Amino acid sequence: MGADVVATVGTDLYIGGRFVAASDGERFDVDDPATGRTLASVASASEEDAIAAVSAATDAAAAWRSTPARARSEILRRSFEAMIARRDEIAELIVLESGKSWSDATGEVTYAAEFLRWFAEEAVRAEGTILPAPAGDKRILTVRQPVGVSVLVTPWNFPAAMGTRKIGPALAAGCTVVLKPASDTPLTALLLGQLLSEAGVPSGVVNVLPSRRSGATVGTMLRDPRVRKLSFTGSTEVGRLLLEQAAGQILNCSMELGGNAPFVVLDDADLDAAVEGAMVAKMRNGGESCIAANRFIVQAGVADAFAAKLAAAMGSLTLGPGLDPANDVGPVINEAAREEIAALVSASASAGSRVLTGGQAPARPGWFYEPTVLSRVDPEDGLLDHEIFGPVAPIVSVADEDEAVAIANDTEFGLAAYVYSGDLARGLRVGEAIEAGIIGVNRGFVSDPAAPFGGMKQSGLGREGAHDGLLEFLETKYLAADW
Numbered sequence: 001m002g003a004d005v006v007a008t009v010g011t012d013l014y015i016g017g018r019f020v021a022a023s024d025g026e027r028f029d030v031d032d033p034a035t036g037r038t039l040a041s042v043a044s045a046s047e048e049d050a051i052a053a054v055s056a057a058t059d060a061a062a063a064w065r066s067t068p069a070r071a072r073s074e075i076l077r078r079s080f081e082a083m084i085a086r087r088d089e090i091a092e093l094i095v096l097e098s099g100k101s102w103s104d105a106t107g108e109v110t111y112a113a114e115f116l117r118w119f120a121e122e123a124v125r126a127e128g129t130i131l132p133a134p135a136g137d138k139r140i141l142t143v144r145q146p147v148g149v150s151v152l153v154t155p156w157n158f159p160a161a162m163g164t165r166k167i168g169p170a171l172a173a174g175c176t177v178v179l180k181p182a183s184d185t186p187l188t189a190l191l192l193g194q195l196l197s198e199a200g201v202p203s204g205v206v207n208v209l210p211s212r213r214s215g216a217t218v219g220t221m222l223r224d225p226r227v228r229k230l231s232f233t234g235s236t237e238v239g240r241l242l243l244e245q246a247a248g249q250i251l252n253c254s255m256e257l258g259g260n261a262p263f264v265v266l267d268d269a270d271l272d273a274a275v276e277g278a279m280v281a282k283m284r285n286g287g288e289s290c291i292a293a294n295r296f297i298v299q300a301g302v303a304d305a306f307a308a309k310l311a312a313a314m315g316s317l318t319l320g321p322g323l324d325p326a327n328d329v330g331p332v333i334n335e336a337a338r339e340e341i342a343a344l345v346s347a348s349a350s351a352g353s354r355v356l357t358g359g360q361a362p363a364r365p366g367w368f369y370e371p372t373v374l375s376r377v378d379p380e381d382g383l384l385d386h387e388i389f390g391p392v393a394p395i396v397s398v399a400d401e402d403e404a405v406a407i408a409n410d411t412e413f414g415l416a417a418y419v420y421s422g423d424l425a426r427g428l429r430v431g432e433a434i435e436a437g438i439i440g441v442n443r444g445f446v447s448d449p450a451a452p453f454g455g456m457k458q459s460g461l462g463r464e465g466a467h468d469g470l471l472e473f474l475e476t477k478y479l480a481a482d483w
Helices: 005-008 046-065 069-085 088-099 101-124 163-172 186-198 215-222 236-249 271-287 300-315 335-350 401-406 424-432 466-471
Strands: 014-015 016-020 027-031 038-043 129-132 139-146 149-153 177-181 206-208 227-233 252-256 261-265 293-298 354-355 370-373 393-400 417-419 436-443 474-481
Touching: 005 088, 014 046, 014 186, 014 227, 014 401, 016 474, 027 129, 038 186, 046 149, 046 177, 046 206, 069 088, 069 163, 069 186, 088 186, 088 335, 088 401, 101 252, 101 271, 101 417, 101 466, 139 293, 149 163, 149 215, 163 177, 163 186, 163 227, 177 215, 186 261, 206 370, 215 227, 215 236, 261 271, 261 401, 271 300, 271 417, 293 300, 300 354, 300 370, 300 393, 335 354, 335 370, 335 393, 393 401, 393 466, 401 424, 424 436
Parallel strands: 149 177, 149 227, 177 206, 227 252, 261 293, 261 417, 293 393, 370 393, 417 436
Antiparallel strands: 014 016, 014 206, 027 038, 129 139, 139 474, 354 370
């Protein structure tokens, strides 16, 4: 395993339906986080390459826009079937370049493919309306039209699913795209470009532009008047910068940004169910998820019992490379990420938090960090202000429901949240009071291609998935007519 699957992936830029070297010959290495060894050398796009990719997308735009919705739908459906047929191959590549566990990787491939199936079905549902004007002088007709050439910027933590969650609706709507994947995980995106082409996506409709020079390449595309859409998933910090750049061309923007998800456990909750949900909400992808439970807010009467149960569950996980299905948790993405996690945990422990399990990086190759539970964390602890993006669960004790909601909302972020209560009405009430775009009530897994995914406050703009995701790539045109 490993070398064989990497060898099947093109490692140049994918522009206009073919692989081409970077215009200045620049390349960068992609490493395996579990071993530190180099997997492949990948072309690093320049500003000139960015313009070439936009040109390819522009050249393909008119034909793709006029392709019947049913034909676009069938191509997306074939793409879904191709991903499912090659699930293990794609999963292996995801494990190698992102470090995630085998179960997380195979789960991601299925999840990623489902976006292609969902938007294959949505492609034929770009509905319009017709109604008589209240004044009686005309008919009001509305039609949906593709927004145009779209730049898609994706993160490293879900290299397949973040690609299909954007490509699926864009192609369904009739848009052509340039995908800029994270430089930590470009191989999955390049394989995805190949797979879509084999499924029938015409040349130039999907272009994949890996680059270590992300700011220059993306900035060049955002300044190009032929580009009309930006869809970005990543940190709030980078999102702010991209919104500033997008303002120059008044681009249509979808932004799925950072999170700091609270996981609220009320005193009437089933603690075993809460721990089971917490393990999913916290440990999916090893905690490297924008909707990962980041702050555990537990009523005082059950806080110690919940902490003990969660520590036992986290402590039982097996750490190791993801290609071995027996391992539950892989490494974090790189050394810098591991060092940041270690520093946050160390500072919290020094401030008085109790380390119930984990709390250190094991002495082994790769960027591993032990699954960690911290109890009795001070509500003012700086750890709680950070999106940890790793296998660390800090637990804060609160007196009542009102304090739980107040602490949950004490953040600039508002992407996801989780609430556990034995009273459904209470759980829904608390869920409505929390300022987040996605709420899991008595469940730790909330992602679904049929559900609108997105945040409030500084966690983003717009929604992905559901019918909402299609609308993000469509413009509404109103025509006035009288017959």
